[in-house]
Amino acid sequence: MSAHATRRSLIRGITAATAVASLTTGLAACGGNSDAATTTGNAKSGEVVVGRVSNGAATQTAIKVSEVKSISAELPDSVKKSGKLVIGEGALPAGFPPLAYVGSDQKTLTGSEPDLARLLAAVFGLKPDIKNSTWENMFVGIDSGKVDVALSNITDTEERKKKYEFASYRQDNLAFIVPKKSTWNFDGNYENLAGRTIAVGSGTNQEKILLEWQSKLAKEGKKVTVKHFQDSTSTFLALNSGKIDASFGPNPGFAYHNRQTAGTPSATRTAGTYSGAGAGLQGLIAATAKKDSGLAEPLAHAIDYLIENGQYAQWLKAYDLSDEAVAKSEVNPPGLPLDNS
Known part of the structure; x- marks a missing residue:
């Protein structure tokens, strides 16, 4: 390997x-x-x-x-x-x-x-x-x-x-995580991201996928803003404050975060998943x-x-x-x- x-x-x-x-x-x-x-x-x-x-x-x-x-x-x-x-x-x-x-x-x-x-x-x-x-x-x-x-x-x-x-x-699977009150969901189509601000980890597989989507949207005259944060604490603070619409990362970790924040003001939910291997x-x-x-x-x-x-x-x-x-x-x-x- x-x-x-x-x-x-x-x-x-x-x-x-x-x-x-x-x-x-x-x-x-x-x-x-x-x-x-x-x-x-x-x-x-x-x-x-x-x-x-x-x-x-x-x-x-x-x-x-x-x-x-x-x-x-x-x-x-x-x-x-x-x-x-x-x-x-x-x-x-x-x-x-x-x-x-x-x-x-x-x-x-x-x-x-x-x-x-x-x-x-x-x-x-x-x-x-x-x-x-x-x-x-x-x-x-x-x-x-x-x-x-x-x-x-x-x-x-x-x-x-x-x-x-x-x-x-x-x-x-990868997933999008959003505040529980958010009404946005990822429907599997990259065009669904137009106008959104999404956080993702630098150097990750999910960043590679998200940047490919960003490039496709740019060719269509549309925009998705990609943000990077130094750590997960900063990412979730930005999510809770509305500075980003969603974060894109491994589904199991987000499922865990959803459970840990349930019933709190910072509760989150999974807004859609996507294969870690990509579309094909x-x-x-x-x-x-x-x-x-x-x-x-x-x-x-x-x-x-x-x-x-x-x-x-x-x-x-x-x-x-x-x-x-x-x-x-x-x-x-x-x-x-x-x-x-």
Whole structure:
């Protein structure tokens, strides 16, 4: 994987969400070594409690799920014999709510990604062993065989397919966030932005998309004003004061901000989403394993089982991410092309 590819996906999937999280006090930061915060979150056999110790990022929900032997039988022998599914998270040092961060008990790695890992481990009848590390070291863990699969908001790209195999589980979406009282919505057409002032992070994938729209509008004699702020606090102050109409960034981070500000004078809402891969392709977030590991297909079957039996919808709803649902898991679906990965 190129450094460019890593940086762009890191910006899209993690950095902006981390910035949003900085607005909220009381969240513990991830700490310790890569083996820290590995508790399972299981209340009892056959049940996974998602959103546990989430500190307001999710609605705590007990989800019933047990081993499906026809699916666990598909796992490589080495994984079956180990009795555990080793899952990589790239949430050090600060975490990125609502996707992955240390919870209110100061030790449990919580968030939508670790909770999905626990659900998948339950389908396999395995103990979830979650290894938290930096983004770069998460991939080192996959490469070295110390990690079976990573679930850490990883975008499926053609560049990454050179080394990894994928089972998709969530749409990779960007979003527009507006004050809750705003009546404006993004309808998927860039012309909808004419006359608006939009904030976006510098050097991000969403900035690239927004500047392309700005250029198209200029050719039509229309204008969208693009603003940049040094941090998320400044961005949301500008949003609340009416200096900007909306901010454009990763959907999960905005979903988290909406939940954290609900019922306050600065309440926000999502005004529309857009594929992180652009107009021609729906970007996908995928469970990521070493190429030819034999894990992608059983992972996809486990995800499909959760979709078909309702646990998947419960998991997404708990984290306000229902708008990123997929109809089924795909093994190695088309990913971001090499010139945009």
